[in-house]
Amino acid sequence: GIGTVPVGRVETGIIKAGMVVTFAPSNVTTEVKSVEMHHEQLVEGLPGDNVGFNVKNVSVKDIRRGNVASDSKNDPAKEAASFNAQVIVLNHPGQIGAGYAPVLDCHTAHIACKFSELLEKIDRRTGKAIEQAPKFVKSGDACIVKLIPSKPMCVESYSEYPPLGRF
Incomplete structure (x- = not known):
């Protein structure tokens, strides 16, 4: 071979x-x-x-x-222990709080990530914060959450490397 x-x-x-x-x-x-x-x-x-x-x-x-x-020599990708993500809840029964752990598909990785903290609720149209540290979010809400992958995962900031910063 x-x-x-x-x-x-x-x-x-x-x-x-x-x-x-x-x-x-x-x-x-x-x-x-x-x-x-x-x-x-x-x-x-x-x-x-x-x-x-x-x-x-x-x-x-x-x-x-x-x-x-x-x-290896030019800004190599690194694993993320945690990362902040903008999430829009499209259609989910009930409310979502810290501890929720959906499976994310990011590039070709397929990994459960836990919502460790809801950082802020944001306006879907403007992206402006409308509530700090909400207890829960529900269908229709947009928010910034801190996510912790269940196993090592590579993500990058959307502003630097868009294909590796969306899921």
């Missing part, structure tokens, strides 16, 4: 042979040996491209779905 060939979409920047990438949150670092798309060798993968890339000395067991590979 030619080793392990992870597959994914280039979200920002490029990927090309010779780059050293780190997979987060697995924390595995390796060199990219080659990049391909539809079984054709590529000089580089660009945003939007679904590519496979060959990596040496990485077992399939070392990395998993939802990992984010990024340039």
